[in-house]
Amino acid sequence: MRPLHARYPFFTAARTAVESADVAVATLIAEDAPAVKRGAERVERALMEGKVEAAEPYSWDTQEELLSYPISRILVSLVETPAAVDKYARSEADTAYERMVADFEAAESENDDSRASLDDVLTEFGLSDAVRADDAPRGRAPEYYWVDVGPYLTFSTPDWGDEWRLVNRALAGGSVRIRREELYELLREAVRRRVLEGLPFAVRGSEAGDQLAEALAPHVERLGNLLSERGAINIVRTESVEPERFPPCMQALLDDVADGAELPNEAMFSLAAFLVGVGLSPEEIAGVVGDDHADALQSRATILVDSGGSQYAPPTCETMQAYDLCVDRDDHCDTIAHPMTYYQTAMHEAAASDD
Numbered sequence: 001m002r003p004l005h006a007r008y009p010f011f012t013a014a015r016t017a018v019e020s021a022d023v024a025v026a027t028l029i030a031e032d033a034p035a036v037k038r039g040a041e042r043v044e045r046a047l048m049e050g051k052v053e054a055a056e057p058y059s060w061d062t063q064e065e066l067l068s069y070p071i072s073r074i075l076v077s078l079v080e081t082p083a084a085v086d087k088y089a090r091s092e093a094d095t096a097y098e099r100m101v102a103d104f105e106a107a108e109s110e111n112d113d114s115r116a117s118l119d120d121v122l123t124e125f126g127l128s129d130a131v132r133a134d135d136a137p138r139g140r141a142p143e144y145y146w147v148d149v150g151p152y153l154t155f156s157t158p159d160w161g162d163e164w165r166l167v168n169r170a171l172a173g174g175s176v177r178i179r180r181e182e183l184y185e186l187l188r189e190a191v192r193r194r195v196l197e198g199l200p201f202a203v204r205g206s207e208a209g210d211q212l213a214e215a216l217a218p219h220v221e222r223l224g225n226l227l228s229e230r231g232a233i234n235i236v237r238t239e240s241v242e243p244e245r246f247p248p249c250m251q252a253l254l255d256d257v258a259d260g261a262e263l264p265n266e267a268m269f270s271l272a273a274f275l276v277g278v279g280l281s282p283e284e285i286a287g288v289v290g291d292d293h294a295d296a297l298q299s300r301a302t303i304l305v306d307s308g309g310s311q312y313a314p315p316t317c318e319t320m321q322a323y324d325l326c327v328d329r330d331d332h333c334d335t336i337a338h339p340m341t342y343y344q345t346a347m348h349e350a351a352a353s354d355d
């Protein structure tokens with residue numbers, strides 16, 4: 001195991017190092033080894049502080065740091081809160097982003113094999129041939145790069161602002177010109193997606209999985225309690241709430257609730273977080289789904305409002321897809337990455353057509 005793997009545990013080589021390690025993750029969990037404590041810290045800091053860097057980095061060796069990553073993925077899957085998965089992936093990506101920028105800027109001058117070069121990261125994400133440096137004065141790092149349109153569109157989203165739209169970009173020979181800092185943003189997004197791949201996964205359901213879940217229960221309970229106690233939710237209040245402009249996934253969940261269906265926990269939290277996110281109070285939720293079926297939703301919404309946790313922000317489309325809750329997609333879905341953006345766009349378009 002190399003220090004580089006501990007800094008970038010989502011690299012393919014890091015995963016291989018974990019798989020070929022002398023010690024199995026299941027054994028570490030059964031023994032509540034230091035890597036488990038670091039894994040729990042990793043998730044806690046991700047959810048509470050938006051980064052996964054250890055509070056005391058020198059307390060953990062390379063192996064503990066690297067093995068904490070697969071353990072943190074198990075933990076965040078067991079927390080069973082969709083937004084926790086989103087937040088965790090974002091935090092891993094933000095920490096990796098800081099490390100990448102530091103490494104890229106230092107790689108030329110410091111011969112340290114714990115650092116990744118830009119070429120290393122581009123290769124990791126299969127982007128070596130898709131990204132080319134623009135001409136730069138001799139001895140200076142390039143300020144601009146050309147990125148093939150395909151990867152550019154894959155790793156950027158319209159939510160990032162007008163400057164990311166292709167119509168506002170220099171294009172030549174199927175490539176887009178971007179600043180160096182923007183290339184780093186694309187790589188941050190590539191990391192976020194890599195971390196999100198396969199999350200959340202079902203831990204329970206087999207004898208071995210149930211044992212893991214049982215051994216991790218104290219950590220999961222503590223993380224759950226933290227989520228309920230701290231944070232602040234981003235409520236996007238609009239003057240009125242118009243359910244007919246909700247995205248299809250939320251419409252479908254509302255229909256299920258109105259039909260009296262028992263939704264799984266993650267579906268209930270996703271819907272409740274969305275309704276709170278658009279500005280409904282727990283009491284107002286009954287007005288949307290009807291008094292007869294509002295209880296379960298209202299209790300979740302009350303938790304969200306009381307906890308005020310941004311950790312419970314409505315899940316992204318990616319997370320909805322992971323939970324098989326992205327249904328009945330329509331054309332608008334191709335232009336957004338978040339159900340909240342879908343709704344806000346629909347409200348803006350309705351307001352514009354009324355003017």
Ligand code: SF4
Pocket residue numbers: 247248249250316317318320321325326327328329330333334337338339342
């Ligand atoms: S793409 Fe997003 S907004 Fe559209 S249905 Fe799927 S999760 Fe909902």
